[in-house]
Amino acid sequence: MERIYLDNNATTIVDPAVRDAMEPFYCHMYGNPNSLHSFGIEVRPYLHQAMEQLYTGINAADEDDIVINSCATEGNNTVILGFYFNLLKDTRKKHIITTQLEHPCIRESCRYLETHGVKVTYLAPDHDGMITAEAVREAITDQTALVSVMWANNETGLILPIKEIAEVCRERGVYLHTDAVQAIGKIKVDVQEVPVDFLTFSAHKFHGPKGVGGLYIRNGVSLPPLLHGGEQMGGRRAGTVDVPGMVAMGKAMELANQHLAFEQTEVRRLRDKLEDALLKIDDVLVVGKRELRTPNTVYVSIRGVEGEALIWDLNQNGIAASTGSACASESLEASPILTAIGADKELAHTGVRLSLSRFTTEQEIDFTIYTISKAVMRLRQLSTSY
Ligand SMILES: Cc1ncc(COP(=O)(O)O)c(CNc2co[nH]c2=O)c1O
DSSP states (O other): OOOEBBBBBTTTOHHHHHHHGGGGGGTTOOTTTSSSHHHHTTTTHHHHHHHHHHHHHHTTTTTEEEEEEOOOHHHHHHHHHHHHIIIIIIIIIOOEEETTTSSSHHHHHHHHTTTOOOEEEEOOOOOOOOHHHHHHHHOOOOEEEEEEEEEETTOOOBBBBBHHHHHHHHHHTTTEEETTTTTTTTTTOOOTSSSSSSEEEEGTTSSTTTTTTEEEEEETTTOSSSSSSSSGGTTSSOOOOOHHHHEEEEEHHHHHHHHHIIIIIHHHHHHHHHHHHTTTTTSSSEEEGGGGGGGEEEEETTTTTHHHHHHHHHTTTEEBSSSSOGTTTTOOOOEEEEHHHHOOOGGGGGGEEEEETOOOOOOHHHHHHHHHHHHHHHHHHHHHHH
C-alpha cells in the first residue's frame, strides 16, 4: 500500500486543482504585479480574483483588510508585536490575555513582549481541555488591550468558543485576535458572524502551498506592519507579492469552503471509525468530546505506550502521524493539554495525534486501525510500566 498520511494538522497535500492554478505564474506569467508594463499588469486580475476568494472564504466585508504574508507565524507576530508598538508601548494598557493552548509562535511572541514590560496572562485549559468565555471575562482588567485565543487547537482539534469570547471582548472594549489556522477548511469561519478584530491563517493547512498565509484586519482597526518597505498590500506588508502563492491560496480557500460539508460528513465518519476502534483498546484516553472537535482530528493517549514509540512504529508501517505540534515534536515534555485535563504524568507522555483530510480513504483508516492495534500489543509487552 502507498504511504498513509494522517498528519494533516501539520501540513496538507496541495490539491491538484490548486497546483494547476498556480503553475502559469511560475512559467509565462511571471511579472511583478507592481510593474507598469504588460508583464505586471497581466497578473493583477488573478490577484484580484484570489482576494475575492479569500474575502468570500471568511465572509469579510469589502472595507476590511486581508494582508497576504508568508504564514500564520508571520501573521501572529504581526498582531502581537504590532499591538505593542501601536498601543501598549505608550499607554497604560499593557496587558494581553492568551492561552496555554496556543501555538509556539503566539506564546513566544508574547514572552518576548514580557521582556518589554507587557503583562501577559496565559489562561490554562479546564478539565475538558477548553478555554471558556467566562475565564476570559474574569481575566480582563482595565489594562487589558488584546485577547488572543485560537479558533481550534492543533493537537486535539478542540474548537474554542470564539463567538462567545468575541462578545465578551466587544462588551469590555478589548481587541480580539484569533489564530484560525486549524479552523479554516474544517469548520465554518465567518468574521461577520463572529466579530474578531484580527484573524490569521496559513494556506498549507487547507491544501494550499507552504510559504503563503493571510492576516485579516477588521475595518477601522490600525496595526503597524511587521515588514516595512514597498507599498505592497497598501503598506501593511512590504515585499513583492508571491503571485503563485496568492493565487493558490485563493483557490485553496474556495475549494476548502466547497468541501466543508464533506469534512463534516465523510471525513468525520472516517475519523469516528478510527476513534471508535481506538476506544476499544483498554486504558485509552481521547481528549475532548468529538462533537466539540474539528471533524478530522483525534488526540489519543494509550497507557503503557510512549507517543514517540507509537509514531515510530506507525512510520515503519508507512503511516505518518505525530505526537502533537510538529513545531514542538522534538520536545519530550508532557503535553500541557493532557496535564491540564488531569492526565497523570505517565499518560501525559503518551499522546498521539491523528489528523485526516478529504483525501483520506476508508482503506487507509482500516489499515491504520489494524497497525495501531498490533503496535499497542507489541509495545505494551515491552513496557516496564504496563
Ligand atoms: C494553531 C497554529 N497556529 C500557527 C501555526 C504555524 O503555522 P505556520 O506559520 O504556517 O507554520 C500552526 C502550525 N501547526 C503545526 C505545524 O506542525 N504541526 C502543527 O500542529 C498551528 O497549528
